[in-house]
Amino acid sequence: MKFKKQTLFSLAIAASVLASCSSKQTENTESNAALDNIMTRTSIRAYTADSISKENIETMLRAAMAAPSAGNKQPWRFVVIENRATLDSIGANFGSMKMASQAPLGIVVCGDLEATFPEEGRDYWIEDTSAAMENLLLAAHSIGLGAVWCGIYPMPDRVQAFSEMLSLPENIIPMGVAIIGHPQSAQEPKDKWNPEYVHYESWKKSGAKGF
Template structure:
């Protein structure tokens, strides 16, 4: 898939077939996440592969907007170490870039995926940290539900000329 095609056709997919996602596909998605730009090349991220149904179900109970995890064969959790030495104030942007790369990689491989925000909602951060035994200094930032899509959505243009300003507002 060409880059612009991936960017313009990627959609949030929330319905999945029960088929498992292969470890090779998951590793490709993780490679894409780790290839994201980060401030000072600090790479403040850590990732948790979640493919146990009981954990996916519990996350869907903790997070009111993660109900699709009940029927997702897998999810990838992006966590941040906000104490990276040089550029710790940019970890949100860094993990956002990794999340977007992962969504595009999933789409490129024919998988469906959806971004599930966690940070900065403290109740969600704490609940998921406790459930998955994440060290206290690490912050669960976002999760990406992934699976073979059970729904098809076509790309749609989001280009909006009224939001473009030349040189000054």
Template sequence: MNEIFRRVSVRRFQDRPVGGEKTELLLRAAMAAPSAGNQQPWEFYVVTNRMRLGELAACSPYAGCLKNAPLGIVVCCRKDCPIPEYAQIDCSAAIENLLLEAVSQGLRAVWLGVAPLAERMEAARQVLRLPEHLDAFAFIACGYPAEERPWQDRYDPARVHGIS
């Protein structure tokens, strides 16, 4: 799967909208992720409004790139899922699928952490008016890249251990 070896975090995007079909494919890929007990604890808020993207960018000192992204996706975890202690792990798997699908479509994205920091989660709740049963987990800024970054081979054989 070459997308794994081409995925990099990109924070600068062209001023070019991401179409609805591509957005749906990103979300389909995310929802194809495995989850504990097949609980699928995720909900996704798709944001293209420039003002709203700016408000989300203000929720974290590291989310400034959302202001100029053509597409923001807020990944939320449901609190009422059957195995809530695994919800964030499940949402992480969904995000990785989404990031890889972005590469396959010629897009790039960056995962911006929100949870577990309560002040960021609450700020996102206020911007999106999230219902009480949802917690904001992460922001994804996505679009056509305005920069190309080289992939880095992070394989480290010193971190591989065998047990006999």
């Protein structure tokens, strides 16, 4: 009986260790999946005619709103564009946004000046909405969509054009638009790693020793 109890105890310990290892492996796999999504994302400018489901649109918006923001102000606001005439107008009037003419979706990421800090901290909305935009792009990639970030702010003509097109109030500033669709073909991501862009402790001779 004593031997049986010891055996059962040993089996319980082994099961616990295996469960712990399995949990760690799962965590590592999930972590790698997140990094893979970041490293394989690339700007997609050619799309099929397939529409994008409401569920996928909400998934991207939820990811965008999960971004960090200064003081947790969350000044981001979004305008979802599916209207064919509006997308065609964007593509026709802005050369760098011509892909909008074949895309089924555009999401304009805006900043609410009344929802951010006053005075010196007012421009934090730019950083906050940029973080939201990146999350949106990563979410699009993770669900098999392709997207490209087209800048609006701080170009005065673009800000004015989008503000008028979308009937934005004065306190809402369009920061950028994500043009989104189902990719026509897969594209290889660019390896952008460059240790010469990295400085340690202060701005001096660059180079990432040990990388």
